[in-house]
Structures are given as C-alpha cells and as structure tokens.
Amino acid sequence: AQTVTQSQPEMSVQEAETVTLSCTYDTSESDYYLFWYKQPPSRQMILVIRQEAYKQQNATENRFSVNFQKAAKSFSLKISDSQLGDAAMYFCAHRKSSGDKLTFGTGTRLAVRP
C-alpha cells in the first residue's frame, strides 16, 4: 500500500518570500504520479502541479515548482513570490500509473503574512 507523509502541519511565509513544503511517500511501484493540491477555505480542491515518476525533470507551473527525488521518495513544493491568495491547506498525493485512487498526505496549512 502507498503512504504519503507531510511532516509539517503548519507553515508560515512572508508575502513575496519563498517557502518549501515537504512530502515523502512510500510505494513499491516504479511508475506513478505525484501531485500537489491546494484547498483554500472554500474547500474546493485545486490541482497545483503534477510530476510523472518516469520524468527526471522537475515540474514547474509559474511560481510553483517541485523538487522530486525519486530514490529518496521525496516530493517537495516550492512557492516563490508568495501571495496572500496562496494561503490554504496543501495536500501531497500519490497515484499509481494504473487506476485512479489518490492517496493523500495529512496536509500542511500555509499562512501568508502581509
């Protein structure tokens, strides 16, 4: 079974600064996907970024980028130039290459200080 661990329940960052959220996972699969989702107070789960395990290049989406270390089973999210709208709960998730079940971590609550 897959497990996803987020060891930082809460993080805080100054507006315009950079913050990194940590995620580790455990899987016996060699082919899988990793995701970061954002859940603001509205509770709508929003996809932030995805990474395919077979790709060595780290994914980036505007101010969001990941550091994917496959051997270490680590998948951190870096948010650059943090904005007030980035304040939310962030979930790391794993999905096998076959099947649609997402396994989520417990989440990291990010606060952005003005």
Place this chain on the structure above:
Amino acid sequence: KAGVTQTPRYLIKTRGQQVTLSCSPISGHRSVSWYQQTPGQGLQFLFEYFSETQRNKGNFPGRFSGRQFSNSRSEMNVSTLELGDSALYLCASSLGALRGGPEQFFGPGTRLTVL
C-alpha cells in the same frame, strides 16, 4: 468547459437515515472517484467508477455504495447514517484512460452533517 458539480452542497440528516449525493463530471471524463474528508481521518478514498463499473474500492463499510450512469454522472449513497459519517464528501473526475491525463479534478464537495 464546466467543472465538476456536486449536489446538494449541504445536507443535514439524522442518525439512521440514508442519503444520496450526486456528482456530474467534466464533459468527456469517464472516471468518477469519491473521497471522504474529516478532521480526524483526513482524505480517504471511497470508490471509483469508470464506464458504469466500480473499478476500485476503499476500506469503507457496505453502507457506502455508489453507481455511475451512462452519461458518467455518479451517485453515492450512505444508508443507516452514523454520527461519524459527518464529513465533506468530494467527487473527482478524470479521463480515466490509462494513457489519458492522470489528473483528477475535484468538485466543491457536499458537506454532510449527521445529528
């Protein structure tokens, strides 16, 4: 394209009752997954439907059931409600094909309160 829609958005039920939640996926998406979110247990996978067939199931009791219609819309049913069933129920849709996009897109959720 319209996003994933879920109805109703809020529900209040009493113990012992049953409830049906509905989810309409993004047009063209054939896979619908359901998740339960609670403060204590976090996000837990309930089941996934693809082309009207349950393809994957989580570790929930048989009181939780679902189905998918030919237009890919899905319903989730919980019978004999318990206090612990109070949660946010999230529906997610995806293309579902092995070589299609792996992303799941979530609806706004249904907040169920059991009294």
